[in-house]
Every structure is written in structure tokens, then in C-alpha cells.
Amino acid sequence: MTPDIWMLLAFAGFLIAGVPVAFSLALAGSVGIVAGLSPDMLATLGTNTYNSVAKYPLIAIPLFILTGLIFERSGVALRLVRFAQALIGPRHGGLALVAVLVCMIMGGMSGSGPADAAAVAMVMLPSMTKAGYPKPFSATLIAASASTAILIPPSVALILYSIVVPGVDLRALFAAGLFPGILAGLALLVPAMIVAKRYGWEGAPVEGAETLTVRTTFRQALPALFAPVLILGGLRSGLFTPTEAAVVAVAYGTIVGLFLTKELSLRDLWELLGEAAIISGVVMLIIALAGIFAWAGTMLGTFRHLAEWIIGLTDNGILLLVLVMLAVLVAGMLLDAISIYLIMMPVLIPVMQHFEWNPVWFGILLAMNIAIGQFTPPVAVNLMVTTEIAKIRLEETLGWALLFVLAMACALALVAIFPSIALWLPSVLGYNV
Template sequence: MSPDFWMLTSFLVLLLIGVPVAFSLALSGAIGILAGLSPDMLATLGTNTYNGVAKYPLIAIPLFILTGLVFEKSGVALRLVRFAQALIGPRHGGLAMVAILVCLIMGGMSGSGPADAAAVAMVMLPSMTRAGYPKPFSATLIAASASTAILIPPSIALILYSIVVPGVDLRALFAAGLFPGVIAGLVLMLPAWLLARRYGWENPEGAERPPLGESFRQALPALFAPVLILGGLRSGLFTPTEAAVAGVTYGVVIGLFVTRELDWRNLWRLCGEAAVISGVVMLIIALAGIFAWAGTMLGTFRHLAEWLISLSDSGAVLLILVMVAVLLAGMLLDAISIYLILMPILIPVMQHFGWHPVWFGIVLAMNIAIGQFTPPVAINLMVTAEVAKIRLEQTVGWAMLFVAVMGSALVLVAVFPEIALWLPRVLGYAV
């Protein structure tokens, strides 16, 4: 058996028996080194682990995680809900549309689907349940809408993609993700509205509409957060890492002095939560350095890329195969693991067929976003199902509906790359 076989097989076996992804990557990388290189090369494990995280742009990840947690606890979600209700008004499907719109705005603060899903579910699920929406539907809709957070900047997934794929401008990725993220959210509104009308889930008669001016004034601090982050990036005032620092600082000021729903004790606790979440993320990235080094030295990634390219001479056919594979991976793994495992294989394929790296990154992110609410392992759906106090299997039917709907947005971006590339070009980024 070849070293490639031992490394890949051990990785799959370790995953199947429940070993965490980070340790599966490290152990299978070590097995590959033993099988194909020399036991003496195990001395490189420490160096490769360090090299996996010794990248300056990675500092943005824990900072954006903290930004999302701060805004979640600062009461901005409730203010955004009232503003969205004032915009949409009482109508069939109104609360469902509000949930989608708030998820899109919250995605521009956190960059994390699960954080987005938790914040919106806590606010929206009680009111949607009182309006007659079934809990499985509401939980699935919020989980699907929150998945757009990995597309709408600042996206933690896109930060990692810019590090894994050499030469990709993170600012261009952020700009490219905006329209596809908004489209992915908006397409969910049509089935939500149709289903609400058909089943009479929400009676708009007699419902109060919050005053637009007052609700806008209260939501203005939250609405300014994406403007601060993206405007600072566009103007050149911030690098992506500095934008993360600005986001944290702004969120703390809003929570402590504007909404006053955050105090110093809670802020200290949020720093601890962000450290734990960031530690998990960084551990995966660090131990993936062993897997990446072993795969590169053994030629495993090159062999897999050559095998993929040999499947078809058609770039369109191979793109479909890659998208299906990434979607299946998204049903089982988180975005960070998928990028670390698959990108060393997909980069040669992308270069062979001349796919634009910014567009390809957005298409991959859309696939992964769909996987975040697709059972069996749907991290966003697990969060919202826990908030709703329902079993995950109750959401499967609704999840399949929203997979098909968001899949149509994915097809649109895949067929028309300019949907993603137009804005970066207009903003003058190198694409």
C-alpha cells in the first residue's frame, strides 16, 4: 500500500470513529510521514504545527469572533428586529422576512454563522411561534439565513481562504462575497412568503408596525458597524486585521455606553468565550499544518489533483463534481476544516482550468454555507434547534427545501461570475 493510501485512509477512519478533526489531521499526517518518509521526520511535527498558525492575518479571526459575541450581547439584534419590522410592516410572512433581513445585517458584524443563528433565534423564535409558525420551519429558516454570514464580510471563512490560496486579496474577497451573500438571503424570502400565505401562519390584521424613524434611530449604531468595517477597508484606513480591532472597539463602546446592555464583568466573560472558540479554531489550523506538510512531501495532494483533472476535460463538468464534493463535505465538517483539507487539492485544479480564484472562493463559500444547515451535521441548525427545543430530525424536510432554494443562488453565481467579480472591479481591487 502507498503512503497516500495510509494517510488518507487513516484520516477517514479517525473521523468515522469520532476523533476530533484537529487530531485526525495531525495523526493521519504523522502516519503518512511514518509510511512514506522516515521516523526521523517526526521531529518536524512541532515546526509544522507552529508554521500552521504563524501567519499575521490569522489575528483577525479571534478578533472578529469577539466582535460577533460583543454585538450579540449588546442588544443590537432586538433593535435590528424592530427596524426590520418597521421596514417590512405587517404582512403574511413578515416575521420570516424580518428574520432573514436581520441575519443578513448581523452577518456583517460577526462573520460567523453559528453566532448569527444564536443571536437571531433567541429574539425571533418566540414571536414567530406566537404568530403560528411551526418551530421546525422557523429554526431551519434562521439557520439557513445565518449561513450567509460566511459570505457577507467580514467572513472568517474568507479570511482563511485568503491565507490558504496565495495571492488572493482579502479585500477583493470581502467585496466579492457581498452580492452573492445578499442574493442567497433574498431567495429565501419567496418560499417563506408563499408558505406563510398558504398555511396562514401569520395574520397581519391588527398587528402593530413599529415607528420607522424611532426604530431606525435605535438601530443606527448596529447598522453603522458594517459601514465602519467595510468603509475602513475600502478607504485604506484599515488593514483587515486592523478592521477587526476597530470592530471590537466599536462593539464594546456601543454595548457599554449606548445600549448599556453590556458591563465590564460580561465583557470579561465574552473575552473568555472568544478565547475558547478561537482556541478550537487555531488548534485545527495548527494541527492541519502537519497534514498539509505530509501531503505535500508525499505528493498526495498532487496525485489527487491529477486524478480529478483526469476525470474530465470539461471545466464545467469538473466544477459540478467539485461542488457536489464540497457540499457533501459541508454536511459533515466545518468551513475551516474543509478549506484546510480540500484547498491543497483544489488549487492545482483551479489553476489548470483557469478559474478565477476570487470567484472560486465565493462559490466554495456558498457551498459550505448550504452545508451549515444540511443534516446530518448542520452546525447552524443544531444551534437553532437547541434554542427552539426541538429534535434535529424534525427539520430535515424544511432543510431540503431551503437547500434547493439557496442552491439556485449558487447556480446563478457559478454561471455568471460577474455577480461576484463586478464589485471588486468597481472598487479597484486586483481581480
Template sequence: MILEGSTILLLAFFGLLFLGAPIGVALGTAGILVIGVEGLGVMALPTNVWTGIAKYPLLALPMFVLAGMVFERSGVAQRLVDFAAALVGPRRGGLAIVAVLVCMVLGGISGSGAADAAAVAAVMLPPMLRQGYPRPYTASLVAAAGSTAVLIPPSIPFIVYAVLVPGVSVPALFIGGMVPGLLAGLSLLLPAIWLARRGQFGLPAPGEVRVPLWQAFKGAIWGLAAPVVILGGLRTGAFTPTEAAVVAVFYGLFVGLAVYRTLGWRDIYAVLGDAAEVSAVVLIIIALATIFAHAGSTLGAFDALAHSLIGLTDNATLMLLLITIVVLVAGTLIDAISIFLVFLPILLPIAQAFGWNLTWFGVILTMNVAVGAFTPPMAVNLMVTCRVAGCSIESTFPWVVWFVAAMTGALLLVTFVPELVLFLPRLAGAL
């Protein structure tokens, strides 16, 4: 029964993906097919779907999506660019540094890599083109820097991981992701500057006017304060991660309506509609994935597959490298949330068998996904930035490979030095 049902489950899932079915449809259909064929209890499906999404931490997901969209459309990104440009100063590759820094700050608001990359690409593309940056270079850099949004709290994938893995708290993941997120972003600066110098582009034009530092700081202070408000409230216990998402939304609305006055009521209506659409898609995928998970766990397919993988090697280092390769490849094809839903039932027993800390494991899985999000051929972030920049993904290959190598180096450092993830949560009492 296990072998037959597992075969049907996996063949149906990958077959539907190959035929072009959306990830949620493939997960749900494969699960329903196996439940029907193996007689696992069709009447239990509504309850399983409901319990899969009726979880308090998931309330933060649509709120952080909404908060990110509010900040993106209120002019915060442009003011952050002006401040970062004034801070970096006129130097070769200066705007490349600015793009990375702004992506990291916006990542502390939106929690979504694709949204972060899209917002920064739209703002950074015109000035970078004026300074001679090639379009494929700009698309590659912003796609890579935007991927730090899933590591720097608040992170939507961290919330989903905490929901799927019992005993792991969202605050611990948020705090644990701070150092890896900073390392990931800073690792991109070396190839960004080196490529600009090698290509002899990215030098400000003579007489180019820049906003004075103090003026730029005053304009950007509300955007810079947003991550401080969110993380400070979490650290002091003023609100939970779910409540922090609501605070972020109202903070963003206050900035857009009362401070910058760049948002009108019609804009808010449009933002609410877009955020509802994005959130609904994610939650529907999660709901359908619970059917797949129920079928696989009831059959014992995931445990059997996990034990088969464990049987390949009892060396923790080799197993980590194997998992890294698998998740990196998967990250080039599908988004972080889908990867967690598909692979966690298999990888969680492996992590438990080796005695790995599950908070650290969640952070390195997310970091793997972050690298995959801008690694061709089907990188989600790169698809977004190439669309904004008006270039093909193929044209980015000579550039993006350097950013992939740089962040992979940061990933390996975090993988083999777990204290880079764990020391801050322990210091904060989150572990």
C-alpha cells in the same frame, strides 16, 4: 511510496473521523502517522505548525469572533429586529422576512454562520411562535439565513482561504462576497413567504403593538452603522482587514458600554473567555491541519489525487458540478474552515489547471459550504437553531428542503456567472 503513504494518510484520517475523533485530532494524527512511517522528517513538525498559524491575516480571526460576540450580547440583535419589523410592516410572513434581513446585517458584523444563527434564533423564536410559525420552520429559516454570514463581509472563512491560497487578498474576497451574499439572502425570501402563505401562519395578531419606524431606526442605527464602518474603512484604505477586526471590537464595546449600556465589566470578562475558547479551537484545528497538509504535499498525494480528478473530465462545467456536489456533501458534515483545510490542497491544483480565478473560486467554495451548513443530516447551523427552537433536525426536513433549493439556485447562478463575484473587486481595484 506515494501510493502507500497516501493510502495510510487517507485511511487514518477517515478512520478516525468514523470513530468519532474531532476533525483536528484526525488531521494531526493522520499526518504524524504518515510522517513517522515514511520518514518525512519528524523534527520539521514544530516549524511547520508554527508557520501554519504565525500569519498576520489570522490575527483578524479571534478579533472578528470577539466583535461578533460583543454585538450579540449588547442588545444589537433585538434592536435590529425591531427596526426590520417596523420596516416590513404587518403582513403575512413579515417576521420571516425580518429574520432573513437581521441575519444578513449581523453577518456583516460576526462573520460566523453558527453565531449569527444562534443570536437571531434566540431573539426571533418567541415573536414567531406567537404568530403561529412552526418551530421546525423557524429553525430552518434562521439556519439558512444565518449561513449568509460566511459570505457577507467580514467573513472568517474568507480570511482562512486567503491565508491558505497564495496570491488571494482578503479585501478582494470581502468585496467579491457582497453580491453573492445578498443573492443568497434574497433567494430565501421567496420560499419563506410562500411557505407562510401556504401554511396560513405568520399573520400579526390584531392590536399587536409595533415600534414606530423612526424610533426603531434610532435604536438600531448603531448596529446598522457597524458594517458601514468596517467596509468603509477597508474601501478607503483607512485600515487593513486585520485592523478592521480590532476596530469592530472597540466599536462594539463602545456601543454596549456607552450607548446601549447593556454590557458591564463582568459581561466583558465572560465574552472574552468565550471568544478565546472559540478562537483557540479554530487555531488548534488550523495548526493540526498543517501537519496533514505537510504530509500530503511532501508525499505528492494531493497532486496525484488532483490529477486523477482532472483525468475524469476536461470539461470545466462538469468539473465545477462535481466539486459542488463534493463540497455540498462535506458541508453537511463539517464546518467551512475544516473543509478548506482538508479539500483545498486537492482542489487548488484543479482550479489552477482550468485557469479559474482564485478569488471567484474561493467565493463559490464558501457559498457551497454556506448551503451545506443548513443541509441535513448533520448541518452545523441547523443543529444550533434546532437546539434553540426545541425541535429535532428530522422535523425540519419538509421545510428546510425549500431553503436548500433556493440557495442552491443562487449558488449555481454565481458559479456560472463569475462576473457577479468579480465586477465589484475590479471596480474597487482589489483585483
């Protein structure tokens, strides 16, 4: 067998054996180096891991993770829920609509699906259960809605995509993700409202909802609603770069928590810094060790061989795009977004260039696929979070998960058929697409 086959088999074997993705990538890359190059080349491991993380835009990832944690602890989700409840009022499916809207707004602060799911589930699940919604439905809806966080800017996944794919403007990616993210949320809302009306859930006003007024709850939610405006407005005006936007978001969230909602203490802030450091450390470890795999695959020609094989499957670009999307969807069911980008993009970039797919549009399609994977068993990170909070088994959500997978797949198909859904806004804003 050729060295690149040895490397790929080693990677698959380590994953099957239960080795964490980061170490599977590093070990498989080392196997490829020894088998195809020279054991002396193992001396490059330190340089490759450092070069993988020594990139200025990556600073935004831990900062946006910290932003999400700060807003979660600051009581922002509860205030958004109250405002949405007051705005929508009692009706069949009202709380389902609230859950989707709040998840989308929270996604505009954190950029992380699991963080979004945790914050909203803690607030929404008790209310939805009292209103008659089954826990499996509620947990699945919140998990699916939270997946829009990797589409709606700022998105950690899109930040990484802009680093992996050369020449892609992160601001264009952020702008391109907005309408597909909203479309995905609406696609989830349609079956949720139909099912709620079909089964008569939430027929009576939710307890305490009658005391909520739009004016009062809007005033309380205003600091949270202003956060996405501040981040996106600053990016659009050129006041700060995406990395600087992450710094501004952290500072703003801290001010909101300490002085406006007053639910964040200095002790809490210290704890959140530690929590963000742990989460960021895991992310950066994956990125660093993936550098070994990427370097070995490039030197051995593994990625080029795989890309040529994929291109040789068919001359029909549409058919191949469908096959790629299915492959990414399956990967999304098993791996996290960061691992998928690091593993698959070296192979997909030549394919994308061969068929002249727009890299911004293609990045949004990948993000939508990965978003679907975040609430699709067996490994559904968002769903794991919400089912743990709801105290139910993951298997109980399977039927509802398939319903929402179908709904978001329709949104994905629309963006694939009509690229302007993603590309119109960045074009109007003057970004390079």
C-alpha cells in the same frame, strides 16, 4: 499500499472512529510521515504546527469572533428586529422577511454562521411562534439565513481562504461576497414568503408591533446598522487593513454595548473575552494541527496525485466544476468550513489553476456550498443551534431544510453561470481579481 494511501486511509479511519477533526489530521499526517518519510521527521511536528498559525491575517479570526459575541450580548439583534418589524409592518411572511434581513445584517458584524443563528433565534423564535409559524420552519429559516454570514463580509471563512490560497486579495474576496450573500438571502426569502402566504401564517399584526415606529426603532438600531458601514468603509478607503478592521470592530462594539445600548457590563466583557478565547482556541488548534497533514501531504505528493486524478476524470471544466461543488456540498454536511478549506484546498488549488478558474470567484462558490452545508443535516452547525433554542428535534426540520437547500442552490447556480455577480464589485473598486 503507498504511503499517501496509508495517510488518507488513516484520516478516514480516525474520523469514522469519532476522533476530532484536528487530531485526525495530525495523527494521519504522522502516519504518512512515518510510512513514507522517516520516523526521524516527526521532529518537524512542532515547527509545522507553529508555522501554520504564525500568520498575521489569522489575528482577524479571534477578533471577529469577539465582535460577534459583543454585538450579541449588547442587544443589537433585538434592536435590528424591532426596526425591521416597524419598516415592513404586518403582512403575510413579514416576520420571515425580518428574520432573513436581520441575519444578513448580523452576518456583516460577526462573520460566523452559528453566532448569527444564536443571536437572531433568541429574539425571533418567540415572535414567530406567536404569529403562527411552526417551530421547525422558523428554526430552519433562521439557520439558513445565518449561513449567509460566511459570504457577507467580514467572513471568517473568506479570511482563511485568502491565507490558504496564495495571491488572493482578502479585500477583493470581501467585496465579491457581498452580492452573492444578498442573492442567497433573497433566494431563501422567496420560498419563505410563498409558504407563509400559502398557509396563512401571520395574518394578524404581531402583538406589540403596532407600538413600533420607524423613526424610533431606526434611531435605536443606528449603532448596529453603522457597524458594517464602518468596517467596509474603512477597508475601501484604505484607512485600515482587514486585520485592523477586526480591531476597530471590537472597539466599536464595546463602545456600543457599554455606552449606547448600556446592556454590556465590564463583567460581561470579561466573560466574552474568555468565551472568544475558547472558540478561537478550537479554530486555531484545527489550523495548527492541519499543518502537519498539509506538510506530510505535500512532501509525499498526495495532494498532487489527487489533483492529477481529478483533472484526469474529464476535460470538461464545467462538468468537473459541478463534481467539485457536489463534493464540497457533501463535505459541508459533515465538516465545518475551516476543516473543509484546510483539507480540500491543497487538492483543489492545482485543479483551479489547471482550468484557469478565477480564484476569487471560485472562493465564493466554495463559501456558498459550505453555507448550504451549515443548515443541511446530518451535521448542520447552524441548525443545531436553532433547534436547541427552539427545543425541537433536528429531524423535524428535514423537509424545510431541503426546501431552503434547493433555493440557495439556485443562487449558487446563478453565481456559477454568471461570475460577474461576484466579480463586478471588486473590479469596480479596483481590487485585483
